[in-house]
Amino acid sequence: MNAGMNPGPGPVKLTRKDFTARQDVRWCPGCGNNAILAQMQKTLPELGIPRENIVIISGIGCSSRFPYYMNTYGIHSIHGRAPTLAMGLKAARPELQVWVVTGDGDGLAIGGNHLTHALRRNVDINILLFNNRIYGLTKGQYSPTSGFGARTSSSPDGSIENPVNPVGIAIGSEASFIARTVDIFQKHMSGVLRRSADHRGAALVEIAQNCIIFNDATWGDITDPDNRLDHVLYLEHGKPMRFGKQGEKGIRLNGLKPEVVRVADVGEEHLLVHDERASEPTLAYLLSRMGPPDFPTPLGVFRAVDKPVYSQLLSAQVRGAQAEKAADLDALFRQGETWNVT
Amino acid sequence: MSASVKTREELEQVTILFSGDSGDGMQLTGSQLTTTSAVLGNDVSTLPDYPSEIRAPAGSVAGVSGFQLHFSHQEIHTPGDNPDVLVAMNPAALKTNLPRLLPNGVLIIDQDAFSARNLAKAGYEENPLDDPELGSRYQLHPVPATTLTLNALESLDLKRTVKARCKNFFTLGLVYWLYERPLEQSLEWIEKKFSRMPLVAEANRLALQAGYHYGETTEAFAVQWTVPRARNEAGCYRIINGNEAAALGFVTAAQLADKPLVYSSYPITPATDVLNHLSRWKHMDVRTIQTEDEIAAMGSAIGAAYGGAFSVTGTSGPGVCLKSEAIGLAIMLELPLVILNVQRGGPSTGLPTKTEQADLLQAMFGRHGESPLPILAAASPGDCFDTAIEAFRIAVRHNTPVFVLSEGYLANGSEPWRIPSLQSMEPIVVRHPVDPDGFQPYARDPATLARPWVLPGTPGMEHCIGGLEKHPPTGAVSYAPEDHEAMCQLRADKVARVADFIPELEVTGPHEANLLVLTWGGTCGAALTAVQRASEQGRSVAHAHLRYLNPFPRNLEALLGRYEKVLIPELNAGQLALLIRSSYLVDTLSFPKLRGQPFTVREIGARIEALLS
Numbered sequence: 001m002n003a004g005m006n007p008g009p010g011p012v013k014l015t016r017k018d019f020t021a022r023q024d025v026r027w028c029p030g031c032g033n034n035a036i037l038a039q040m041q042k043t044l045p046e047l048g049i050p051r052e053n054i055v056i057i058s059g060i061g062c063s064s065r066f067p068y069y070m071n072t073y074g075i076h077s078i079h080g081r082a083p084t085l086a087m088g089l090k091a092a093r094p095e096l097q098v099w100v101v102t103g104d105g106d107g108l109a110i111g112g113n114h115l116t117h118a119l120r121r122n123v124d125i126n127i128l129l130f131n132n133r134i135y136g137l138t139k140g141q142y143s144p145t146s147g148f149g150a151r152t153s154s155s156p157d158g159s160i161e162n163p164v165n166p167v168g169i170a171i172g173s174e175a176s177f178i179a180r181t182v183d184i185f186q187k188h189m190s191g192v193l194r195r196s197a198d199h200r201g202a203a204l205v206e207i208a209q210n211c212i213i214f215n216d217a218t219w220g221d222i223t224d225p226d227n228r229l230d231h232v233l234y235l236e237h238g239k240p241m242r243f244g245k246q247g248e249k250g251i252r253l254n255g256l257k258p259e260v261v262r263v264a265d266v267g268e269e270h271l272l273v274h275d276e277r278a279s280e281p282t283l284a285y286l287l288s289r290m291g292p293p294d295f296p297t298p299l300g301v302f303r304a305v306d307k308p309v310y311s312q313l314l315s316a317q318v319r320g321a322q323a324e325k326a327a328d329l330d331a332l333f334r335q336g337e338t339w340n341v342t
Numbered sequence: 343m344s345a346s347v348k349t350r351e352e353l354e355q356v357t358i359l360f361s362g363d364s365g366d367g368m369q370l371t372g373s374q375l376t377t378t379s380a381v382l383g384n385d386v387s388t389l390p391d392y393p394s395e396i397r398a399p400a401g402s403v404a405g406v407s408g409f410q411l412h413f414s415h416q417e418i419h420t421p422g423d424n425p426d427v428l429v430a431m432n433p434a435a436l437k438t439n440l441p442r443l444l445p446n447g448v449l450i451i452d453q454d455a456f457s458a459r460n461l462a463k464a465g466y467e468e469n470p471l472d473d474p475e476l477g478s479r480y481q482l483h484p485v486p487a488t489t490l491t492l493n494a495l496e497s498l499d500l501k502r503t504v505k506a507r508c509k510n511f512f513t514l515g516l517v518y519w520l521y522e523r524p525l526e527q528s529l530e531w532i533e534k535k536f537s538r539m540p541l542v543a544e545a546n547r548l549a550l551q552a553g554y555h556y557g558e559t560t561e562a563f564a565v566q567w568t569v570p571r572a573r574n575e576a577g578c579y580r581i582i583n584g585n586e587a588a589a590l591g592f593v594t595a596a597q598l599a600d601k602p603l604v605y606s607s608y609p610i611t612p613a614t615d616v617l618n619h620l621s622r623w624k625h626m627d628v629r630t631i632q633t634e635d636e637i638a639a640m641g642s643a644i645g646a647a648y649g650g651a652f653s654v655t656g657t658s659g660p661g662v663c664l665k666s667e668a669i670g671l672a673i674m675l676e677l678p679l680v681i682l683n684v685q686r687g688g689p690s691t692g693l694p695t696k697t698e699q700a701d702l703l704q705a706m707f708g709r710h711g712e713s714p715l716p717i718l719a720a721a722s723p724g725d726c727f728d729t730a731i732e733a734f735r736i737a738v739r740h741n742t743p744v745f746v747l748s749e750g751y752l753a754n755g756s757e758p759w760r761i762p763s764l765q766s767m768e769p770i771v772v773r774h775p776v777d778p779d780g781f782q783p784y785a786r787d788p789a790t791l792a793r794p795w796v797l798p799g800t801p802g803m804e805h806c807i808g809g810l811e812k813h814p815p816t817g818a819v820s821y822a823p824e825d826h827e828a829m830c831q832l833r834a835d836k837v838a839r840v841a842d843f844i845p846e847l848e849v850t851g852p853h854e855a856n857l858l859v860l861t862w863g864g865t866c867g868a869a870l871t872a873v874q875r876a877s878e879q880g881r882s883v884a885h886a887h888l889r890y891l892n893p894f895p896r897n898l899e900a901l902l903g904r905y906e907k908v909l910i911p912e913l914n915a916g917q918l919a920l921l922i923r924s925s926y927l928v929d930t931l932s933f934p935k936l937r938g939q940p941f942t943v944r945e946i947g948a949r950i951e952a953l954l955s
Contacts, residue, residue, distance in 0.1 A: 051804060318602075318625075332593065341383065
């Protein structure tokens with residue numbers, strides 16, 4: 001199975017250029033996808049993984065053009081099904097590093113079932129969910145993450161549907177790694193992508209992404225450079241939750257409810273401390289519910305826990321069976337009662 | 343000794359139907375007689391017929407489970423038309439199956455089950471056993487099977503209900519005596535099966551022996567029949583059903599190519615057993631994935647094929663509906679994989695446990711766009727093995743998804759299978775290019791038009807493939823009119839060229855005749871037998887069977903022209919007939935059947951008679 005595999009003598013030295021495909025990028029000028037592409041092209045060389053051992057699989061939608069622009073192996077598949085291809089590929093070739101690129105429509109509407117089950121199984125893949133809260137490629141219909149009341153080309157009178165929260169879905173699906181970052185937060189995204197790549201098991205990274213044409217400034221409260229620090233809570237494992245321009249605000253737990261407090265008033269020792277490794281996802285869920293207008297939007301790693309990895313378990317069962325029993329096809333043929341005719 | 347005065351008669355063949363409640367163990371009883379008869383040297387063919395409910399209300403007509411078995415001194419190709427012997431374990435079973443029993447057939451009944459309650463459940467107003475007509479039309483043997491079983495197990499410390507459950511082995515023992523079969527095989531089976539429950543093993547053993555001795559000693563059975571062994575080809579044999587044969591075929595194909603097998607599937611009747619079998623064969627480097635739905639199964643089959651594994655997804659018709667979009671992707675990506683459809687009655691949920699052949703046009707056309715792929719169909723349970731291997735040979739030679747059509751009838755039916763010699767099988771050659779020099783993802787092999795199967799992990803050949811239309815041969819996305827037309831043509835030509843690599847169609851019977859019976863799938867056996875019988879009576883008729891349904895064998899058109907009439911019996915409304923007519927402008931005679939049951943030899947024979955006399 002390793003025909004063509006290049007394990008290499010050690011970490012491979014690659015640059016951003018190595019990951020840039022020759023194809024012209026055809027996203028709209030100013031689309032958040034361009035920034036995400038740039039970060040992936042910058043981050044992947046840092047992983048030390050040979051380019052040929054990386055596969056990027058996407059579904060359908062603006063985000064799903066992604067693999068065409070990366071000089072790795074890639075499949076631009078069909079709407080919503082990228083995680084299923086990734087699972088089959090990992091079953092055949094567990095040693096490959098597999099990324100799934102999806103969007104809020106692709107991953108949460110038509111492909112919601114597959115996303116949930118890929119996370120539940122803990123298949124060793126990295127799922128990047130570009131969330132722009134709109135259908136871009138079909139020109140501006142509301143998506144599963146569009147807000148209640150959103151006026152779009154298919155909801156002229158306002159959407160009458162409640163949005164889902166990708167982080168909440170990931171928690172409900174027992175995901176072992178869940179993070180959120182923002183298209184234009186280059187350094188933050190790079191860190192999150194690296195954490196995701198290093199994680200063993202299924203990783204879901206929600207990337208808040210701007211659609212400049214159909215849903216401009218949907219993430220405006222956290223991307224506005226003047227007020228960003230008042231609206232973003234950067235999650236850091238083991239650190240008290242502080243935000244604000246001077247870190248003057250914090251999150252405290254009052255019973256089962258979080259509340260925003262002034263650190264000077266309550267003391268840092270009374271703030272919630274982030275624990276991404278908690279065995280129960282209670283804190284991650286509480287964080288997933290936070291956002292405007294009453295709370296900052298948490299960014300970073302919500303949850304990162306070790307769990308048995310599907311593709312490894314599958315290989316282990318096969319190896320175990322092989323160690324126990326010879327691969328004797330003739331013996332398999334002769335299972336049960338046999339008789340000879342002479 | 344009354345046994346000594348019994349007479350013995352020799353028979354060519356017997357068809358026996360075990361019928362009872364779905365909790366009565368009829369499938370087990372039938373399969374025991376199957377193995378014993380096969381080991382004895384008879385040719386055998388079986389047809390289980392059971393409800394889709396796991397346990398329909400006990401004693402109800404809906405819960406009747408049947409197992410028909412045909413054993414013979416001659417080579418046989420079907421599980422028999424109407425039974426010569428009916429074993430009915432309760433009134434519902436009698437009511438359901440009596441109309442099928444041949445006149446003067448042997449009718450064995452557990453009279454203990456004919457209580458007022460069971461009679462009412464079956465809808466009998468009066469006990470049919472009281473009707474003297476029954477005994478005059480059939481060789482009626484009412485046997486107090488439950489009582490006799492309980493008596494035989496009297497000394498055992500088991501609950502009455504557990505003991506009563508052994509009545510199927512009592513009945514089996516009686517049938518063993520009636521047809522002079524040895525008990526050894528079943529005794530060994532009981533020993534193995536209940537090795538951890540010695541008391542239950544003992545109960546079944548005693549019940550089996552009691553049934554046998556009952557036949558030997560009772561006055562009721564005056565004749566013992568014997569069916570001499572058949573003259574099968576020399577070799578080592580076993581009993582196999584179509585689902586296990588298909589599973590073995592897939593493993594064998596992967597082994598012949600030195601590849602792992604990845605099987606992605608969502609449980610669905612009647613295909614589920616393929617998944618169950620393969621999940622137990624991990625030591626053969628088989629990796630099974632039970633996916634969240636049919637779409638995921640197809641998607642992961644594509645992913646595994648892309649990674650270089652031998653990849654299969656198995657399902658039944660409703661599952662193929664769901665997979666259709668992803669099958670289109672596999673066609674567009676031009677990756678080798680196999681889609682197994684174990685057909686059942688449709689549309690929609692239809693008849694989950696009953697057989698049909700109505701998905702041929704779905705395999706052929708059930709996708710959007712021009713999306714051809716090769717289609718093969720298995721002819722018998724054992725042929726599922728060869729068809730599975732052949733499908734992979736085509737898939738990897740032409741880099742294309744391939745459909746394999748099986749049927750509930752083949753999947754659950756069984757027959758003796760000559761264990762193949764591995765040495766005699768040709769390896770499956772797979773090529774994965776590793777030279778980046780001049781590499782183009784959609785370059786074509788001049789003979790097959792296959793594109794290269796390059797694996798991720800190959801340095802210097804990184805590329806992206808996808809569902810969008812392409813520029814040949816670079817594979818770069820292109821919406822240019824000439825590129826779309828060229829790619830559609832290439833994909834069609836590639837599949838059409840499979841015809842250059844498959845055998846010509848052969849005919850059984852005369853080279854030219856008044857009638858050709860043309861079949862596909864599980865209809866083969868009944869048609870072949872009917873044609874053979876008609877030929878023996880001097881009729882000018884031949885039989886041809888299509889394993890390859892797309893593309894058709896290259897000589898098919900010329901062959902059809904040599905027969906005055908072409909009759910196509912199939913378990914659908916005329917799907918092959920439609921393809922033959924539209925492909926060759928041949929005025930075929932369609933013979934459809936949509937009853938959830940396979941064709942009988944008699945049905946096809948009668949149609950041949952009607953056409954030729």
